[in-house]
Amino acid sequence: MNLKTSSDVSEPRVCEIVTSPTVSDCSGDTQVEKTCESPTKISFSIPEPTSTDVPVTHDIFGRWGVSLETFQAFAQELDGGVGDMDYNGHRSVYRTMITPAKASRLPEEHDFILMTHAPVFELSEILRDSEREVDGVIPAARISTYHIYPKNARHTILTPNIDPSKEKIFGPSRKEAKEKRKAKKAKKHEEVKRKANLESGNDSVTSMEENPPTEASDEEGFFIHWPYLSFHCPPRVLYDGTSRAGTPKVLIHSDWFWKRWKLQLGPSIAKPGLLDPRGVVNWRSNGGEKKQLKADDKLFKGYDVRTWRLWGESGKEFVRSKADFADRQDEKNVEQSSVGLSEEKDAALITNTYSPPRAEEVVYLRWTSPFSRDPRRHHFRYAGIDFYWKGTSTVSDPRRLGKFCRYSHLKLVALVPCTSCETAREVCLSKFTSSIGTCKAGRLDLFDDDILRLVQEHMPSVLAQEVEEDKAGTETRIEIETPESLDETTRLKKTFFYRIIVSTAMCMIIGEYEKRKTIRDIIKGIILEGACGAAA
Incomplete structure (x- = not known):
C-alpha cells in the first residue's frame, strides 16, 4: 500500500492510498480500473478550516494499515475538512464528526457520513506509518472472514471458504445439491483410497506438496455441535476445524431467556475421555451435585448413559453399546460402580484423593439491557478488559432483500483505558453481517x-498463556510448530481469547435468532387465536 502526494505546491495536494494491483498491466486510469482487477485508490483533499469548532476529517482509514499514532498526528495537524474518496472508479465524498480531542482510536465505518459534494483545497501535511512501511509499501490490514452455514438445528459450520450455492437467497437448486452430493461422495471415496494406499506403502500416492490446496484449509474454521439429550439441555461444543473430528475447545452453556451464557474453556476440555461419543461430558467427569456445580462454576456437569434412547438423540451407536449393560448399577454411586471406571480413578476413590476435572477459565456473556432502547447489547469481561457485543446499522447485506436484515447486524467493541481522556475509548474488533439467504x-x-494490537498493549498475558499451553500439548500431538516459528497473527489465532470472540459471536447470533423466532411465534399464535375466536 503506497502513500502518494502531489509534488507541485501550487496545485492542491492530494493524498492517495493505493494498494498493490493484482494485474501488473493495470494503470491508474478510471476506465481501466473498471475493466480489470485494479488497485484500490483513496484520495484525500482537506479544505481550509474556518473555525476551531469544525469537526476534523478522519480520511485515513484504519482498515488500510495506518497506525493510531499516525492518525492522531494527522488529526491534530488538520482542524477540519472533507475527504474525497476514489474507490475503484466510484467517487464519493466522506466526512467524519470526531474532533481532534477525541482522536483516540482509528476511524470505523460508522464514523463516515456520505456527502454529495465538497470543495478541494490544499493538504497541509502527509504522514506515513514508518513502523509498518517496507520499501514504501504499507501492507493491508489482516481480516479473518468466516462464513456461517447452519447444517441443521444442531450443527453449524464456520469456514473461511465460501459456498456459492448457499449464497443464494433461496439456497442451492436441485441440480447444485445433487452435484454437491456427488462431489462429497467422490471426495470421501478418494480419502478412503488414499488411506488404504498409505497403509499398504504404495509410493504412487500424491502428497499435499505436489498438489497444494487451492482454498483455505478446513482446519482454519470452527464447528458448533449442540448435543440432543431428552429432558436435558447439554452445552454446545466449539471444535477447531469444520467437523466433530476436530479438537474441542469451548463448552457453551445457555440460560433461561438468553440472559446469560457461560463459557468453559481450557486445555482440560481437549483431554481424551472428557467428552463421550455423544458430544457431552461423560458421567465419570461429573463435578458433583447441583449445589457443588453452582458453588464452583469450573466443574463440569456429567451426563449418564441411559439404557433407553429417544429418536433423534445424539450418539445412537454409543447408547446401543451401553444398553447391553441393562442390569448394571447406577453410576451415580461412583464408589460402587464398575462400568466405565478407570483403574486410576478406582484407586483414587478408595484413598479419597480423586478430584474431578475442572475448566481452567470461565467467561460469562450477559444480556445487559433487555428492556431499553439498546436491547442488542451483551457484555463479557476477560483479562481486565470489558467487551460488548451490540447491534449496528452501519453494515448491510448488498443483495436485493438485504435491507430486511438491517437490525440483525452486530459488532464487538472493547473498552480500552485512555490516558489522555477521561472516558475509555472503544475499539472495534469484529463485526457480523447477517445474510438474507436461507442456507447462510x-x-x-x-x-x-x-x-493483536489490543492484546499486545493491554492483554500481554494472552499470548504468554498460548505459549505455555502449546508446550503443554506436545504430549498429545505428533508434530508441533515452535511458537518462535509462528508469526504473531498465527499465534493469536491459537489462543483461547480468539475462540472466546468466536464463541460469544455465536451466542449473540443464536440468541438474536431465537428471540426473533419466539416473538414471531407469539404474534402468529395471537393472530390464529383471534381468527378462531372471530370465527366462533
Whole structure:
C-alpha cells in the first residue's frame, strides 16, 4: 500500500492510498480500473478550516494499515475538512464528526457520513506509518472472514471458504445439491483410497506438496455441535476445524431467556475421555451435585448413559453399546460402580484423593439491557478488559432483500483505558453481517490487526498463556510448530481469547435468532387465536 502526494505546491495536494494491483498491466486510469482487477485508490483533499469548532476529517482509514499514532498526528495537524474518496472508479465524498480531542482510536465505518459534494483545497501535511512501511509499501490490514452455514438445528459450520450455492437467497437448486452430493461422495471415496494406499506403502500416492490446496484449509474454521439429550439441555461444543473430528475447545452453556451464557474453556476440555461419543461430558467427569456445580462454576456437569434412547438423540451407536449393560448399577454411586471406571480413578476413590476435572477459565456473556432502547447489547469481561457485543446499522447485506436484515447486524467493541481522556475509548474488533439467504446465517469478520494490537498493549498475558499451553500439548500431538516459528497473527489465532470472540459471536447470533423466532411465534399464535375466536 503506497502513500502518494502531489509534488507541485501550487496545485492542491492530494493524498492517495493505493494498494498493490493484482494485474501488473493495470494503470491508474478510471476506465481501466473498471475493466480489470485494479488497485484500490483513496484520495484525500482537506479544505481550509474556518473555525476551531469544525469537526476534523478522519480520511485515513484504519482498515488500510495506518497506525493510531499516525492518525492522531494527522488529526491534530488538520482542524477540519472533507475527504474525497476514489474507490475503484466510484467517487464519493466522506466526512467524519470526531474532533481532534477525541482522536483516540482509528476511524470505523460508522464514523463516515456520505456527502454529495465538497470543495478541494490544499493538504497541509502527509504522514506515513514508518513502523509498518517496507520499501514504501504499507501492507493491508489482516481480516479473518468466516462464513456461517447452519447444517441443521444442531450443527453449524464456520469456514473461511465460501459456498456459492448457499449464497443464494433461496439456497442451492436441485441440480447444485445433487452435484454437491456427488462431489462429497467422490471426495470421501478418494480419502478412503488414499488411506488404504498409505497403509499398504504404495509410493504412487500424491502428497499435499505436489498438489497444494487451492482454498483455505478446513482446519482454519470452527464447528458448533449442540448435543440432543431428552429432558436435558447439554452445552454446545466449539471444535477447531469444520467437523466433530476436530479438537474441542469451548463448552457453551445457555440460560433461561438468553440472559446469560457461560463459557468453559481450557486445555482440560481437549483431554481424551472428557467428552463421550455423544458430544457431552461423560458421567465419570461429573463435578458433583447441583449445589457443588453452582458453588464452583469450573466443574463440569456429567451426563449418564441411559439404557433407553429417544429418536433423534445424539450418539445412537454409543447408547446401543451401553444398553447391553441393562442390569448394571447406577453410576451415580461412583464408589460402587464398575462400568466405565478407570483403574486410576478406582484407586483414587478408595484413598479419597480423586478430584474431578475442572475448566481452567470461565467467561460469562450477559444480556445487559433487555428492556431499553439498546436491547442488542451483551457484555463479557476477560483479562481486565470489558467487551460488548451490540447491534449496528452501519453494515448491510448488498443483495436485493438485504435491507430486511438491517437490525440483525452486530459488532464487538472493547473498552480500552485512555490516558489522555477521561472516558475509555472503544475499539472495534469484529463485526457480523447477517445474510438474507436461507442456507447462510451470515459472515463473521475478525480484525486480526486490531485484536493483536489490543492484546499486545493491554492483554500481554494472552499470548504468554498460548505459549505455555502449546508446550503443554506436545504430549498429545505428533508434530508441533515452535511458537518462535509462528508469526504473531498465527499465534493469536491459537489462543483461547480468539475462540472466546468466536464463541460469544455465536451466542449473540443464536440468541438474536431465537428471540426473533419466539416473538414471531407469539404474534402468529395471537393472530390464529383471534381468527378462531372471530370465527366462533
